[in-house]
Amino acid sequence: MDFKNHIAFRADDSLELVEYLEANGIGYNKGEIISALDILESDPHWENILKIIGDDKHYITETVFSKEEMRSAEWLTVRSVWRYDYPQPENKYRKITYNGQMCPECWGGLAQIDSFRFKRAPKWGKRFFLTTNWEDDILFVSDHAKAMIESANISGVTFREVKNKNGTEIFPDIHQLEVHNILPEGLAWEYSCVDEILVCDKCGRSKFASNGRGQFVFRKNTFDNAPDIVLSSEIFGRAHYNQRLLIVSQKIYQTITKNKMDRSLEFQPIKLI
Ligand SMILES: [Zn+2]
The missing domain is CATH 3.30.70 (Alpha-Beta Plaits)
Structure with missing residues (x-):
């Protein structure tokens, strides 16, 4: 490190x-x-x-982190450095894509009920994964990446279609990675790259503010029986940001990097204690 x-x-x-x-x-x-x-x-x-x-x-x-640190980690966080578009329609998507029931103060508590929408389908070029603004813990993939994930027998994920702004058309060649498992609480925040714990005075939800210096540390048993791709129970972000950590197994890391599909992705090894 x-x-x-x-x-x-x-x-x-x-x-x-x-x-x-x-x-x-x-x-x-x-x-x-x-x-x-x-x-x-x-x-x-x-x-x-x-x-x-x-x-x-x-x-x-x-x-x-070095390649060696990545390769020796059982679990890694992943995020896309390619941010594509904003969820559409920008002022209404929390009520269309999500159930709209969020805390008015911290905006926490939303649950997804429908597809994400974009203005147009992305041009992938040599990239295979993207995220969209305000939604760091959600990845979208191309057909090619979807086929790769399916053939690698990766557990814990399905795919959801992506639509145009009006919701009348399903875009080809883009799919949301739908992650079905949320881990139990297990962040050892006192050893992690966490600056402070913020508690919303309206709904009482707490979230962690990360300083990007160091790594996330979890208790080992948090991952007992976990599938290959999971979300953290803990929420991160300041102000109106509420994001989980998207966490993948070493098997996914290997699958993506061996297929040279990590161009837009950033992995960070998780430390287990
Ligand atoms: Zn709140």
């Missing part, structure tokens, strides 16, 4: 940093106004750079 920091800066305003980078031959993106540096914390220059920029957190940290 390593941490990658993305630092954005104005070169004309950060002379000491620029001088250090150039003196040490460290590559960065020179922009006309804003420049950017991506650097791992394992890099021997990180400590010096941190001293120069000061620890004022004007950078974004992302946890990076």
Whole structure:
């Protein structure tokens, strides 16, 4: 596990940093106004750079895992970095796709009752998985990915059709991955990349705010008898976001990566205790 920091800066305003980078031959993106540096914390220059920029957190940290860490994890979270469209119709989909019964304060508690709708069907290109805005824990797949998942005998999932904005037409070549199992509670939040626990003062639901630094830790028995693809019982997000973790078995990770279908996906190993 390593941490990658993305630092954005104005070169004309950060002379000491620029001088250090150039003196040490460290590559960065020179922009006309804003420049950017991506650097791992394992890099021997990180400590010096941190001293120069000061620890004022004007950078974004992302946890990076090695292929070995991925391959040795029994369970991994997965999400798509390709966000396609917004659920349609944007102002009504919570009542059409979902049952519309949500807490007015945190928007938690919705249950899906119908298909997602989009403005048009996606052009997959070389990608096989996508998500849509506001719905990070839901994946949509192409025909090709659907066939691959079916032939690999992956348990815990079926497919739901996707429609056009009016709901009058079923789009070809796109399917929602419908995940049927929610795990029992098992997040060891005190060891996880969790900043705080937010409790809604209207409905009393609690959710976790993640800081993206580190990994999610679960108690082992949470996964007893779990199928290959599951959702966490715990909900994550701030404000109106309510998302579960979409979690897949090592078998799915292997199936997707061996078939080179992970282009738009990001996996993170889960630690079990
Ligand atoms: Zn609430």
